[in-house]
């Protein structure tokens with residue numbers, strides 16, 4: 001896996017992320033620098049509040065993942081999506097990475113977010129949930145990216161119903177992590193850190 005593209009090595013010249021107010025990055029991206037801090041987008045445009053962000057990671061979650069914790073816990077576990085978000089944020093904070101963590105039940109919204117990620121992120125982690133098995137549109141959108149893409153599933157989709165065995169994401173992904181529950185997201189981030 002080659003180095004992530006995009007000018008992401010930035011210099012710290014001003015206010016820290018903790019001092020920075022929330023500012024939108026790009027059209028619609030809010031970057032979380034760690035669990036509860038927002039990265040000042042001025043830093044990405046050479047403004048006075050410049051900080052160091054080693055990697056910009058987008059984590060996308062598909063339909064029904066907002067119901068984690070309540071939804072078939074014997075399959076998906078008891079962690080909520082907010083628990084997973086917090087764990088990812090803590091990991092990214094330790095790495096000095098900026099995290100954008102999102103969920104949508106709408107296929108088109110996921111496609112739009114992937115399109116907007118082109119040239120704006122250094123890595124993508126995606127659990128497309130049920131759209132994994134159906135969405136040519138998400139498959140095509142992922143082809144627009146040239147950063148590493150890690151596909152994650154909480155459950156081992158290959159041990160489940162046959163309709164879950166095919167993924168439209170895998171052929172576009174750099175790697176796939178299935179069956180490790182919520183830890184799979186951290187394994188994906190660890191793979192990006194190693195790679």
Ligand code: DQA
Nearest residue numbers: 064127129130153154155164
């Ligand atoms: C899932 C597996 C999919 O088959 C399912 O539709 C999901 C979650 C997983 O994380 O195990 O919603 O992506």
